[in-house]
Every structure is written in structure tokens, then in C-alpha cells.
Amino acid sequence: SQTTSKSSASSLISAAPVTKADSPEWPSTFGFGKPATPQEIALLDIDVRPDGKGLPSGSGTVLAGKAVYAVKCAACHGKTGVEGPNNRLVSVAENEAAGTESNKEKTIGNYWPYATTLFDYIRRAMPFNAPGSLTNEEVYALTAFLLNANKIIPAEASINAETLPKVVMPAQKLFVPDDRKGGPEIR
Amino acid sequence: SQTTSKSSASSLISAAPVTKADSPEWPSTFGFGKPATPQEIALLDIDVRPDGKGLPSGSGTVLAGKAVYAVKCAACHGKTGVEGPNNRLVSVAENEAAGTESNKEKTIGNYWPYATTLFDYIRRAMPFNAPGSLTNEEVYALTAFLLNANKIIPAEASINAETLPKVVMPAQKLFVPDDRKGGPEIR
Amino acid sequence: AVVLVQTAVGKTVQAAIPEAAVIPDDPTKKQGPLPSELGTRSAYEKPVRKPSDTSSRTPLQDLYGTITPADLHYERHHGGVPTINPEEYELYIHGLVEKPMKFTLSDLKRFPAFSRICFLECSGNFRSNPAGKITPQEIAGLTSQSEWTGVLLSTLFREVGIKPNATWFLAEGSDAAVMTRSIPVKKGLQDGMIAYAQNGEAIRPEQGYPARLFLPGWEGNTSVKWLRRIEFSDAPFMTREETSKYTEPVKDGKIRQFSFDMDARSIITFPTYPVQVEKGWIEIRGIAWSGRGKITKVEVSTDAGKTWQLARLQDPVLDKAHTYFRHLWQWNGTETEIMSRAVDETGYTQPTFNQLVAARGDNKGGYHFNPITTWLIQWDGQVLNKPDK
Amino acid sequence: AVVLVQTAVGKTVQAAIPEAAVIPDDPTKKQGPLPSELGTRSAYEKPVRKPSDTSSRTPLQDLYGTITPADLHYERHHGGVPTINPEEYELYIHGLVEKPMKFTLSDLKRFPAFSRICFLECSGNFRSNPAGKITPQEIAGLTSQSEWTGVLLSTLFREVGIKPNATWFLAEGSDAAVMTRSIPVKKGLQDGMIAYAQNGEAIRPEQGYPARLFLPGWEGNTSVKWLRRIEFSDAPFMTREETSKYTEPVKDGKIRQFSFDMDARSIITFPTYPVQVEKGWIEIRGIAWSGRGKITKVEVSTDAGKTWQLARLQDPVLDKAHTYFRHLWQWNGTETEIMSRAVDETGYTQPTFNQLVAARGDNKGGYHFNPITTWLIQWDGQVLNKPDK
Numbered sequence A, B: 001s002q003t004t005s006k007s008s009a010s011s012l013i014s015a016a017p018v019t020k021a022d023s024p025e026w027p028s029t030f031g032f033g034k035p036a037t038p039q040e041i042a043l044l045d046i047d048v049r050p051d052g053k054g055l056p057s058g059s060g061t062v063l064a065g066k067a068v069y070a071v072k073c074a075a076c077h078g079k080t081g082v083e084g085p086n087n088r089l090v091s092v093a094e095n096e097a098a099g100t101e102s103n104k105e106k107t108i109g110n111y112w113p114y115a116t117t118l119f120d121y122i123r124r125a126m127p128f129n130a131p132g133s134l135t136n137e138e139v140y141a142l143t144a145f146l147l148n149a150n151k152i153i154p155a156e157a158s159i160n161a162e163t164l165p166k167v168v169m170p171a172q173k174l175f176v177p178d179d180r181k182g183g184p185e186i187r
Numbered sequence C, D: 001a002v003v004l005v006q007t008a009v010g011k012t013v014q015a016a017i018p019e020a021a022v023i024p025d026d027p028t029k030k031q032g033p034l035p036s037e038l039g040t041r042s043a044y045e046k047p048v049r050k051p052s053d054t055s056s057r058t059p060l061q062d063l064y065g066t067i068t069p070a071d072l073h074y075e076r077h078h079g080g081v082p083t084i085n086p087e088e089y090e091l092y093i094h095g096l097v098e099k100p101m102k103f104t105l106s107d108l109k110r111f112p113a114f115s116r117i118c119f120l121e122c123s124g125n126f127r128s129n130p131a132g133k134i135t136p137q138e139i140a141g142l143t144s145q146s147e148w149t150g151v152l153l154s155t156l157f158r159e160v161g162i163k164p165n166a167t168w169f170l171a172e173g174s175d176a177a178v179m180t181r182s183i184p185v186k187k188g189l190q191d192g193m194i195a196y197a198q199n200g201e202a203i204r205p206e207q208g209y210p211a212r213l214f215l216p217g218w219e220g221n222t223s224v225k226w227l228r229r230i231e232f233s234d235a236p237f238m239t240r241e242e243t244s245k246y247t248e249p250v251k252d253g254k255i256r257q258f259s260f261d262m263d264a265r266s267i268i269t270f271p272t273y274p275v276q277v278e279k280g281w282i283e284i285r286g287i288a289w290s291g292r293g294k295i296t297k298v299e300v301s302t303d304a305g306k307t308w309q310l311a312r313l314q315d316p317v318l319d320k321a322h323t324y325f326r327h328l329w330q331w332n333g334t335e336t337e338i339m340s341r342a343v344d345e346t347g348y349t350q351p352t353f354n355q356l357v358a359a360r361g362d363n364k365g366g367y368h369f370n371p372i373t374t375w376l377i378q379w380d381g382q383v384l385n386k387p388d389k
């Protein structure tokens, strides 16, 4: 797209290329930016995948989680995770289908497809007023506590990088990928 | 452009008309707005045309204009209309062509094609800090004074709705309509 | 805000709030303020967003075109608006790439740039009110439009060299929610960009200053703001925002996930609640948009859905952009219902509330809910929203 | 304002002013402010116009797209900015018409509306500096672009019924200059409008609140702001602004009058004074526009005018609109000159300074002066404007 014209005052009208996307004619590298070192990346790379990739060492028990929860979470999510004022964290009618009139609240027990998400989310975003303040041990313990409160793991379970990815969540089987495709059909 | 389709969920793709201009199919009147009475229009209709249309009754002399000028204009345009600090109103080298290096200042004497414009402009916009404050008599007088200062009318001339349109301005012959038309030629 | 005034003869069109301002009797007789460094709104105009704890909605009924003034762009965030020093800003790109890299804001601006006028919409953009006393802002104010400028993801992806098995990437923000979403690489290469400018100027803090992901036509939450990191992977990360949130129950107890595209939608923005109209010519006005391409037509019904007429579309009709529509109508003073429906270039026609419920099960509202909005014109000209049920 | 910073390695691209603001060390660990009624700029971004006593110029070098934020739109007025109560606003249309009428602002808004994205430019938009220390803002900052919405003159003209002998109309403002211009009826019917909105919201005071004339592609002064009156006539009124001002000396001692169209023009906005660049890839960026239609191409020279290459145009390329152009260039570190020239759909090619002087006589500068702007890149990367002479 960089045709050269030597005319000094061309009067030909020729449509110029418009910028629609970047061009394969461009250099394979512009040389802007700097290499990111593994150490730099490690400082930011906090995500956790369903297969457990990203989970740190450490572990937590339901009992330990109950204690942390009472101090750092109950004020917003209620004594037992049901009362609020903020999001309900514990399913009250876990046998009812999610989203029905009688069970509108989507909770960990009836709506979360992966247990790893719980660790990841609590670590990055909770407590709401002090995000990023929990230790990995605390996050493991809170994860254990909330999974047990939702009747997904037993009271004596310990949660760590090995066990967490193996927890099968009740809602996982409900999730289907989007099947909307445009076109006349309403989905 | 108001084709009716009775389909309740048409899936046909048909380009809709785009709003380019108003449509001849529209009603000849929407009925918005109100008639403007001659009295209402008269309050606003202050413009003056080269043929004199719009000039009020009244008149003014060079001498009367000189007096008003000293009090209401000289502070901004200079004792003799040359000194500034604001726009020069009197040509200093009226024989030189407008816009030449030696006579960059475009003034009433070398650049204004119609005398009526002077009345119109002073009445609507001057003095800059008190626009609309002059009486018609004052505006006639200031017009006479400035035309005389630019050596266009004699010192004893009186300016009124009859005489003003007849004043021929030195620059009038210089004005030509725009001849740029687009296309390759530079004009 | 632009409010509605009832004059002696009942003419009620968008008009401004009068103020006890110090204004000259005749502005032609008093010199006004001189040129300034920054302009401001007229003291008579006070458009505002409608904030809640989690979002703030664009006053659609007060806007006249397709560009949303940046300070009225809708807001939705999950940990408040972070303050980020542009001198310290860095974007990391790593994971399944040949060269893990970090880019400063200046670096991003040096790459070839790209601009487009495009809507953004939160997929939770739907509200109703049983009494019908609800404005377009309250119903659908979580959509706005800007001219976005930035660098295309395809340009950056080539720079880092994405590996063949990289099918998804994680986009992570540097807000207090450290917002994360998993995005198919395909979308990034198709038309994704990192935007650092909005309507000609630096992007505003609420919109992701100094840089955000921007994915044209996709639910707003995927266009992660205050972007600090992109990690390529061979699978989605299943973050909270793509599991617990931004998914929707559909038929047979299923939950739909990764429903990225914003379905075609339209809404009449004039005349709407709380306007009162009078008999005669009324130009029905509104906006239509689709996350799947261009709007091909908007149909308007003025007889409660019995017949539909083509509205005029304001050109240019752009891809994935709010498109202004207008329809001239002569109201004879009898009670009726007016509504609009958008059709996009895939042939999708904006459905009714009941069509959506029939297609998706009894979950009413929720994400990606784009029903036709109906306005009731009462005999006295009062306009109310017709609640869906 | 966006200023230019010189980092250790000399990278100098648009970057923001750092401030001693209270920002968290890590924004991911502190909840930010909640949603609000009105957004504001980042404290790090302070773009400003450059005001003089009579005008204020848009910071072209700080903008990234084609929309000018309303508070940065250039200003030019002759009696300051009047304050007008929209409730008291009236537009009179009279003279050679069947029905002399007056319209309130609400009346104007009831008529079918029209929107377009269009530039506005003062015909006096040219400055130079002998030392070359001059920015795009100072050279050509009297142009800006908005999405304008209003009612077409053709609609209003039909409403009042213009008489066959009406060939011109006077447009009169209600500012302290009671600004007046004579406009051919033909232009009004072609694409003239009364604009009451700008970039989605009510037009700003400096741009004519609550309503202005808007004549696409014509010199800015003809688009009379704060419009109070239109009078039809069979001849022009020869107002001061179309005789003493907004006319230009041309060849043979003549003075050109009613030169309404804005000739095609372009200007590089990056890299320009006071930027310092470094060797390697540089995206040359700028805007091009024509009052006569669409821009068909922009050519860029990076070797002082010896050869020219096609720049990429950002779509949509609109009629009478600022069109963004970009051209990728690898600077090898030797001193050179870069420049751009616009071509419009009439085949007009933006001329050099010397071509303009040759065509018009020795009047350098003045109205409608649209020469190619040349930027000198020194050996050290410092960019200066190359003064014309």
C-alpha cells in the first residue's frame, strides 16, 4: 500500500487504500516495547485455570476458613453466607434449578461451574474493601469453607493445588456454549 | 419512503432509505412555529443594503460625527482613525493598492466597496464595548465623518438615507466574485 | 438535563432547564466572554448519567446524534475507577508467545494506529418498571458510542509471535477487581484493539484510562479496561465474570456461556416517558445497533405492532455502531402504542419480549435481553413505557 | 495537555503530564471511586485550546481521531460569547417569503432532524513562524470536527415558502457583533442546516448555543452562530464581514469576494514541532479535508518533496469531513523534510506556498491560504516547521 508516484501535482483521482486492519506488508517487528522477564511476569500472573495451573503452594481447611470468613467476609455476605447484604455465597435451595422463580440467587452451589474460579476470584477481588490483602493460605481456607457450606466438599476436606482442580461443581454440567449465530432465528 | 410491510418478523435484508435531505413526500407544512408580525420583525430588522433599503430617517454631518468620534471611538481607533490600538479606519496611503507590502492595512478608504456597510456595521457592532448604543443620528454622523476622513466625501456633506447609497467607494471596482471551482487549477 | 416543558399550547419537545442566570436582556448589546482554553456547557444544559452503586447510565433521551459525549458515556465497573499514572503504565503480553513483551503507553502509541466509531454495551442492559414510569436511560442506558483510537491486536500479536496452540487469551485489568475475561484469539485477530483514545482525546478514567481492550460488538465486560496483562493459553480460564456472571440461564435448565455477541436492538428515544406530546406531526427518533454488523433497517409501528413502516436511517451506517433512525408520524390523538425493531445484516430481527421468553425459557431479563421496547401514548399525550410481562 | 517526553532512549511519543496526584502504589489493592453523574478527564491529561483576543485554536497535535471534543472545538467570534436563554430563543424568517414566521427552539427540534459529521474551519486558518517553532495547533488550529444535528434549511424554507426571486438570504446572530453574512439560497437548499446539537449534546455556547447556521464545507464565518434571523432577498447585503473581512486580495489588485468553499488541505500532526523522534519506524499521522467533497487521497513525502507515497485513509471517508491519514516510515537518521498533500474528489491537489503565491499575487497568508505544511526532521530527531517564504 505504499505505491510511489513521482508526480508533483497529480490530478488523477484514485481511491487511496483505507485502514481496515494492519497490513501483511508491515515489518514483522517494529522493535517497540521490551522483553518481559519471567520474574516480572510472575509478579502479575495471578490467574488460576480449571486444570489448576496457577495455583500456589499451601492449603486450607474448612475450619480455618470459617474463622477467616467470620472476621473478613461475614459483614458483607452474612453470618452463614446467605444473609447478605452483598451477594449470597451459599445455596439455600440447592436442588432447585438455577434461575427459577423460587431460586433466583445464583450461588456457588447452584451456578459456579469450576471450583478453581473461587480461589482465583477471592484472591484477586475480595474482600471488596481490601482486595489483594489475603494470604494464599487464607484464600485456600475460605475456598474450602465456602465449598463445604455449599455441601460440595466434606467438613474435613483440605484444599490445595492438588485437590482443588478435582472438585466437581454441581453446575458444571449445566453450562453450554453460546449457540446464537445471528440470522432470523431467535435464541 | 414510508413503505408499509405487514410482516411481523421479516427476515428479508433490504437496505432502508438513508436520511440525505428532507423529502418531497413530507407535508408542505408541519404547522410548527408562529407567524411573525411586521412589528416583531421591525424590532430586529436592522440591516442596510447597498441600495439603501433598511436605512432609517435622520441624517448626520461630518462635524457632528467628529465630535461623537472623539468621545466614543478615538480611544480605540486613534485620534485621527489611524493610530489604533484597534483597526485603522482611515487610509494613510490611499493611492496604493490594497494589500501591498507598503499598505497592508485594509481601511474604509482603500478596501470597503459600499458606504452603506459602514452605517450598518457601526450601528450593529460599535462601539465595541457598548454595541447597539448609538442613535441613528449619531451613526449617520460617524459615517459622514469617516467617509470624509477617508477623502471620499467633502467636509460639508450631509449623510442620510438618500445620499448614502449614492456614495461610490474607491474599492468597489476592485471586487470580483470567487472564481475557484475545485479541480486541478490553483486559484 | 434536558427536560420537557409544557407550553401554553402544550408543545413538549426536548428543551432546557431555565435558570436564574445573570443574562443580559439583549445579548446583542453586551460583549460576551472572550475565547478561552476550555469550553463548558451552557448553564441551561445539565445532562447527567444516572448512577447506581455499580453502574451509571447514559441519558439516551437527551442525546441528539450517535456520538456520546465522553463524560456521559455509561459506566460499569466492579471495583471502582482506578487512578493510573500513564508514565508507569505497562501492558504485559505473555503465555503461549514467542517473545513475552511489555509495552509502555508511549510504545503502544508508536505502533500504527486505527480508529473506528463503535458502540459499547453492557450485556446486562435491560430494566423494566411495572408502572411504565421509566425512561430510555433507565431501560437501556448501558450503551454509548465513541470514536475509539488505538492499536490493533493483530499488530501487537504479530510483534510477540503467538504460538499455533494459542486459542484463547486472558485480558486482565488493573482495577481493584483485577477484572479478567477469556477471549478467543480469533476475535482478537479479527477486529480487537487496545484503545487509548476516545472521541479524539485520551480515553477517560471510567472508560479505562490509559488503555483498554476494545472488542467491537461484544458484551462490554469483555473489553477489559485499565488493561495490564494479556496471557495466551490453549483454553479459557473460566474466570468469575464468565461463569458466575455474564452467563444466562436458557431452556432446559442450561446456562449459556461465552455469549459474546450483542444481538441487534433498537429503542425509541423520542417520544418516551416522561414526554407529553400533542396531536399532529411527530418525528419518532431512536437508535439501533447490532454486535454482528450493520443495521440494514429499522421498522417502526405506530399501531401497537399491527403494521410496520421503514424508518429513515442516518448515514453513515457503520459496522457495529449506533445508527440513528427517524420516522415521521402524524398522531391523531387516539391512544396507541409505538415501537421499533432493528434488523441487522445477518437477517436477525429484534424480537419481542414474548419471543425471547419462548426461545430462552422463563428467565425474564438477565444478560443479552434485547426485546422490542413499546411506548404507550395516552389520549392526553402522556407517554409511558408499556411494561412487558 | 499531552506533552512530549524524552525517555532514556529518547522515545518521544505523545505522553501525558505526570502530576503529584494521590495515586495508590498498586491500583489493584484499593477500591476506586464509584459511578458518577458526569465523568472528567484523567488528572494527567490537560489538553487546552490556545486563546488569543479573537480566537482559540484546537490542539490538533494532541488529538487522535476525527471528532474534536466539544470543549476543544476552535473558537472565533467578533463580540464574545453571548449567553442566551433557550426558553426565550426565537428564530425569525422573513423577507421574500410567503409566510414570515418565528420559531422557538422547541419548534426547531420538532421538525425532522438531520445529523452529519463535518469539519468547520475559519478561512483565516494559517500562521507561520520564521524560526519554525510552531505547532499544528498554531498553524492550523482553527479547524475542528463534530457530529452536528439540527433541521435542514430546505425543510424550514418550504415551511415559510420562499419566493422565486429570493436568491440570497441574510443570516444574523444575536451576539454583540450582531454578526451577519449573505448566503446564496442555493447553498441553503443544498445542504445548509440549523444545528442545535454537537457531538450528541446541545451545542456549546462558543459554537452558537442554542442554535446556529451550519453550511458544510464553507468558511466558518458564514455558519452564523446564535442565529436569530434569516431574511430573504434578491441580492447580497454586503455586510462588513463579506467586504472588509473574509475577502482576499488576489492578482492584478483585485479583491476576491464570496469565496465560500474551503479548499482541500492537510496537515501532519505527528511528528511535528516540538517532538523529538528517534531512528526507526515512525507512523506519520495527520488530517485532510476539503470543503468540496470527499478526500480521495493524501500523499506523503519523506524526502523533501522528491517522491510521494499514498497514505492510508481511515474509513469512513465522509463528505466535507476531516479524514485521518497515516503513513508508515522508517527514518534512517539523516536530516530530511516530511510533508503531506490532500487531493479531493474534484481533482484539486493541495498546492505549495509558492504555487499559491504564483496564482494569487504577492499576498502571503490571509484568507483561504491552504499551502502544504513542511516539517524539517533534524539529524538529532528534533522536528521543526519549515517556514515558507
Ligand code: HEC
Binding pocket: A069, A072, A073, A074, A075, A076, A077, A086, A087, A088, A089, A106, A107, A108, A118, A121, A122, A126, A127, A128, A129, A142, C077, C078, C079, C177, C240, C244, C245
Ligand atoms: C465490603 C463488602 C465485602 C466484603 C468484606 C467481602 N465481600 Fe465478597 N462481595 C462483595 C460484593 C459487593 C460482591 C459483588 C462484586 C461484583 O459483582 O463485582 C462480592 C462478591 C463475592 C463473591 C462472588 C459471588 C458471586 O456469586 O459471584 C464471592 C465468592 C465473595 N464475594 C467472597 C468473599 C469472601 C470470601 C470475603 C472475605 C474474604 C468477602 N467476599 C468479603 C462485598 C464484600
Ligand code: HEC
Binding pocket: B069, B072, B073, B074, B075, B076, B077, B086, B087, B088, B089, B106, B107, B108, B118, B121, B122, B126, B127, B128, B129, B142, D077, D078, D079, D177, D240, D244, D245
Ligand atoms: C473598546 C474599543 C472600541 C471602541 C470604543 C470602538 N471600536 Fe470600532 N472596533 C474595535 C474593534 C476591536 C474592532 C474590530 C472588530 C472585529 O474585527 O470583529 C473595531 C472595528 C471597527 C470598524 C471596522 C474596521 C474594518 O476595517 O473592518 C469600524 C468601521 C469601527 N470599528 C468604527 C468605530 C466607531 C465609529 C466607533 C465609535 C462609535 C468605534 N469603532 C468604537 C474596537 C472599538
Ligand SMILES: [Ca+2]
Binding pocket: A045, A046, A047, A048, A054, C231
Ligand atoms: Ca497465568
Ligand SMILES: [Ca+2]
Binding pocket: B045, B046, B047, B048, B054, D231
Ligand atoms: Ca432587512
Ligand SMILES: [Ca+2]
Binding pocket: C076, C121, C122, C123, C219, C220, C221, C222
Ligand atoms: Ca459491562
Ligand SMILES: [Ca+2]
Binding pocket: C009, C010, C277, C278, C279, C380, C381
Ligand atoms: Ca396537548
Ligand SMILES: [Ca+2]
Binding pocket: D076, D121, D122, D123, D219, D220, D221, D222
Ligand atoms: Ca470563522
Ligand SMILES: [Ca+2]
Binding pocket: D009, D010, D277, D278, D279, D380, D381
Ligand atoms: Ca534520539
Ligand SMILES: [Co+2]
Binding pocket: C123, C219, C246, C247, C258, C259, C260, C367, C368
Ligand atoms: Co454474555
Ligand SMILES: [Co+2]
Binding pocket: D123, D219, D246, D247, D258, D259, D260, D367, D368
Ligand atoms: Co472567503
